[in-house]
Amino acid sequence: MLPAAPATAPLLEVDRLTLSFGGVRALDEVSFSVAPGSITSVIGPNGAGKTSVFNTISGFYRPGGGSVRFAGQDITRLAPPRRAALGLARTFQNIALFRGLTVLDNIKLGRHCHLKTGALGALFYSPAARHEEEALREEIEERIIDFLEIDHIRKAPVGALPYGLQKRVELARALAMKPRLLLLDEPVAGMNREETEDMARFILEVRREWGVTVLMVEHDMGMVMDLSDHVAVLNFGRVIAQGLPKDVQGNPDVVKAYLGSGDVAQLRARFRATVAA
Numbered sequence: 530m531l532p533a534a535p536a537t538a539p540l541l542e543v544d545r546l547t548l549s550f551g552g553v554r555a556l557d558e559v560s561f562s563v564a565p566g567s568i569t570s571v572i573g574p575n576g577a578g579k580t581s582v583f584n585t586i587s588g589f590y591r592p593g594g595g596s597v598r599f600a601g602q603d604i605t606r607l608a609p610p611r612r613a614a615l616g617l618a619r620t621f622q623n624i625a626l627f628r629g630l631t632v633l634d635n636i637k638l639g640r641h642c643h644l645k646t647g648a649l650g651a652l653f654y655s656p657a658a659r660h661e662e663e664a665l666r667e668e669i670e671e672r673i674i675d676f677l678e679i680d681h682i683r684k685a686p687v688g689a690l691p692y693g694l695q696k697r698v699e700l701a702r703a704l705a706m707k708p709r710l711l712l713l714d715e716p717v718a719g720m721n722r723e724e725t726e727d728m729a730r731f732i733l734e735v736r737r738e739w740g741v742t743v744l745m746v747e748h749d750m751g752m753v754m755d756l757s758d759h760v761a762v763l764n765f766g767r768v769i770a771q772g773l774p775k776d777v778q779g780n781p782d783v784v785k786a787y788l789g790s791g792d793v794a795q796l797r798a799r800f801r802a803t804v805a806a
């Protein structure tokens with residue numbers, strides 16, 4: 530058995546990840562880590578490699594080099610369901626829900642990675658133990674529904690819901706996986722101001738009340754800067770800066786990556802205006 534990791538060890542460590550698509554180097558020795566209990570964001574201009582890094586962490590892409598460690602374990606070669614079973618859950622840029630199923634059924638699907646009641650589970654767990662597990666699961670689902678304020682739509686088919694609510698249901702399903710680390714891929718993309726503020730509040734509460742560590746990719750700079758403890762900035766597949774939001778905002782390389790070349794003082798002023806918008 531592996532020795533227990535010290536309390537201050539990162540929950541996730543991405544170390545020199547490299548990923549290529551034909552001649553395109555989507556990730557070039559990307560390294561950063563996510564502290565337990567933190568909200569960490571990965572930002573960067575279009576095509577910088579953000580989705581590639583998310584897909585590599587969740588196991589949809591196999592890196593050409595480098596490693597991903599989660600809770601002290603090397604998960605670089607694990608299939609996505611095994612990562613999910615370890616406590617890594619994600620949402621997608623384009624909502625990935627079963628549109629014809631109800632909200633509740635979608636949430637129930639989130640728990641599959643932990644259920645012990647499959648064919649093998651039936652061999653090892655008594656009916657009483659399974660019943661107890663089922664009751665506990667339902668309690669967790671009710672807590673999630675209550676927390677995300679979606680009780681009134683629990684029986685509604687997901688496809689009929691407004692976009693902002695669908696995103697919330699996706700978050701509910703990810704929470705049903707009992708994650709230790711939640712990967713949020715553009716959680717407020719396409720949302721109006723009110724929906725964005727609601728989602729920001731839920732993300733903060735997911736961390737505070739549910740003790741879940743969050744790693745997100747997001748284009749909304751205001752939200753990234755308000756919520757994040759740590760920000761890693763990608764450009765052309767490389768980490769060009771990382772640190773506290775205020776330090777990253779003032780970094781000339783970051784400002785140039787977003788706004789092109791020119792006078793850094795002017796660019797910085799424009800970038801700050803983008804963040805404040």
Ligand SMILES: Nc1ncnc2c1ncn2[C@@H]1O[C@H](COP(=O)(O)OP(=O)(O)OP(=O)(O)O)[C@@H](O)[C@H]1O
Pocket residue numbers: 550553554555573574575576577578579580581582
């Ligand atoms: N499946 C793929 N096949 C070929 N090239 C790809 C593929 N996925 C990504 N790329 C390329 O890899 C690079 C990084 O893309 P990626 O989608 O990771 O960037 P991104 O930062 O998520 O962009 P965006 O903000 O536009 O979503 C880009 O040059 C992109 O064209």
